[in-house]
Amino acid sequence: MCGIVGYIGGSQAAPILLESLEKLEYRGYDSAGVAVYNKNAIEFAKSKGRLVNLKEKTNNGEDLKGIVGIGHTRWATHGEPSDLNAHPHLSSSGRFAVVHNGIIENYISLKKKLCDKGFEFISETDTEVIAHLFEYYYKGDIMDTIIKVIDRVEGSYALGVLCSDYPDRFFAVRKSSPMIVGLGDGENFISSDVAAIIKHTRDIYYLEDNEIVVLKADGVKVYNTDKEEVKKEVSKVTWDIDAAEKGGYEHFMMKEIEEQPTALEKTISPRIKDGKIVLDDISLTTEDIKKIRKIYIIACGSAYHVGVVAKYVIEKMCRISVETQVASEFRYCDPIVGANDLVIAISQSGETADTLAALKEAKNHGARILSIVNVVGSAIANASDDVLYTWAGPEIAVATTKAYSTQLSVIYLLATYMADKLGLLTSGEYAKLIRDLQELPAKVAEVLENKDKIQYLASKFFNCHSIFFIGRNLDYAVALEGSLKLKEISYIHSEAYAAGELKHGTISLIEDGTLVIAIATNNDLFDKTVSNAKEVKARGAVVMGIATEKNDMSEVADYEIKIPDTSDILLPSLTVIPLQMFGYYVASNKGCDIDKPRNLAKSVTVE
Ligand code: F6R
Secondary structure: OOEEEEEEOOOOHHHHHHHHHHHHHHHOOOEEEEEEEEOOEEEEEEEEOOHHHHHHHOOOOOOOOOOEEEEEEEOOOOOOOOOOOOOOEEOOOOOEEEEEEEEEOOHHHHHHHHHHOOOOOOOOOOOHHHHHHHHHHOOOOHHHHHHHHHHHOOEEEEEEEEEOOOOOOEEEEEEEOOOEEEEOOOOEEEEOOHHHOOOOOOEEEEOOOOOEEEEEOOEEEEEOOOOOEOOOOOEEOOOOHHHHOOOOOOOHHHHHHHOHHHHHHHHHHHHEEOOEEOOOOOOOOHHHHHHOOEEEEEEOHHHHHHHHHHHHHHHHHHOOEEEEEEHHHHOOOOOOOOOOEEEEEEEOOOOOHHHHHHHHHHHHOOOEEEEEEOOOOOHHHHOOOEEEEOOOOOOOOOOOOHHHHHHHHHHHHHHHHHHHHOOOOOHHHHHHHHHHHHHHHHHHHHHHOOHHHHHHHHHHHOOOOEEEEEEOOHHHHHHHHHHHHHHHHHOOEEEEEEHHHHHHOHHHHOOOOOEEEEEOOOOOOHHHHHHHHHHHHOOOOEEEEEEEOOOOOOOOOOEEEEEOOOOHHHHHHHHHHHHHHHHHHHHHHOOOOOOOOOOOOOOOOOO
């Protein structure tokens, strides 16, 4: 939820830390801080609000001297956004400074214990207990202290730690929260993700839980909790530095919307060889597929919406029962899941706390876990039996677009693969699906050309108080995503409904001029959805229709958006594009902070 960075090398640390924090601001943006070691002591600066405030306060970091430091950008969980609650947190003596991403679940009992011992707390955060625990356990050996501290705290953490007794190094450790180590030339880094340090290095260590890292300018050593050195493999980051830059776009979100054809190509094409789907990356055999009793899909937010698409697609193609559940519900519902079930966890970040916990719950029941993840080496990927990576590249905008699209494409690949193994597709059907999958990136590019029309429609409707999305079957699944995209970035109230369900209550909300976006791309259900659109129109709604080229909604729609035709199951990939653009342009017309919508953060590592 928060972003952490650390630097040690030959340059002044604070400007580098601030520049890196800029790349992590998507993870949290309500306050920020840095601490450096300078003149025999730890100095720090913190500021409520966006990073720009901290930059101003420190003259872009120039005012904080020193060549070793740690930094943090916060998304508040314990205590309101304020200078005091911002990280780094210092121990009472000022010997330790700590930045933390995660949640310390037992902080109340630890705080009580420390208060009883005379420690004084100045913030409302859970993190401050870590700074005081360091002080409490420190008897001159920093490794012993780190081991004691991580043994005492429960929950999740990625920690960067400065200790004034060790001016030539800093320390890091993580558990269930992301953190990587960047290996430079005479300088080394920690970061919550690659984007923040790729400018400096492409050589990375991915860390296991509770590996303790000691970073000096000339080298990095990693230890286990028995203080034995662990030999780590260096991983090379292959994606381009431009992937983490705006590249001339006003917002990351539009850049990422436009990157979708490329992201889809990268995700689909390596998995189709000689006209066949090849899923080398997973170990699911035909025998395994035949034995599957039921599939559960667990995810949150937009990734959950991919799961809703997946339910329709997999059930239709594979005739296996699929239950899609919001991960935060699944984890506490005592699920009836077992060894013959396949659980598919979907997550862009690979670190969403609820999805990870739901996955672990399923694993405890003996289920096999296949995850669809965008971030290599993330906690969800590491905890899964099999991983199908989406190759969307880094997604920075809080509202997901290209990750959602690539997740859908992996679902199509998986469903087609399984249906083929189960003997449920004729060779003709299989060949058509492969052809349409290969053409999908180009068709998405074609839909993206409709930008001007969507921009025009957004300029007409950006003042609406409420917007409804309706559809049936796969169109309903996409309606859910269209509605979320709109509301999360434009703050317009919106609901998505199965078109046939409106008349059971929600239709009473329709009044003169209410915008209803009716998605009717499904051929078999086209007439049914048009009838539902007529029902709302009769009650004063303005209807915006979305249909394929072969269907005509003009008898009911005041405005119509056309998408190209393709295999039925692939249509969500095309339908969602105008909805993403509509949300974007509505938010843009309203002057909203599109990449960093209020109250949200990109990755949700709290329950
Ligand atoms: C919405 C959005 C969120 C995420 C959700 C899950 O635009 O991005 O709803 O889809 O928080 O995140 P991941 O996919 O990282 O598990």
